[in-house]
Amino acid sequence: LGNGNGNGGEGVKKAEAAAPTPVPTATPVSLPQALVPNAQVGREIFTTTCIFCHGAAGLNIPQCPIGSREWLSNMSQEGLMGRIRRGKPSAGMPTWGEAFGGPMNDNQILSVALYLGEIAR
Numbered sequence: 001l002g003n004g005n006g007n008g009g010e011g012v013k014k015a016e017a018a019a020p021t022p023v024p025t026a027t028p029v030s031l032p033q034a035l036v037p038n039a040q041v042g043r044e045i046f047t048t049t050c051i052f053c054h055g056a057a058g059l060n061i062p063q064c065p066i067g068s069r070e071w072l073s074n075m076s077q078e079g080l081m082g083r084i085r086r087g088k089p090s091a092g093m094p095t096w097g098e099a100f101g102g103p104m105n106d107n108q109i110l111s112v113a114l115y116l117g118e119i120a121r
Helices: 010-018 039-048 069-073 077-086 106-119
Strands: none
Touching: 039 106, 077 106
16 A cells, blocks of 8 residues: 555554554454353453453453452553553554454453453452
8 A cells, every 4th residue: 555655555564563463362262242241251361361461350460450449440441442442562462453463352351351350349
């Protein structure tokens, strides 16, 4: 794709190069669908994806204790959803959002966020 200035899309190439490289999930996962976001679907997704690193209570990663009410209270819902969507490649967290190559749509991501709100202590 060009950008109309005759340089063969150089500006587009630079923008793509500057974007962080997403870390896809290690293996394809089949996740429950959430037509309406809900914590039950979030629990199912959490126990098939997140639990392996974050632990059942969400407290296994000290820098990111997603099961901590205090930690969650310092993050907006959109901020939490953004972290799940984009992951954190520098820390080894895969991207989960469809827009970043992951398997989850926004209803599934919101369901996980709702579940985290239920288990936080």
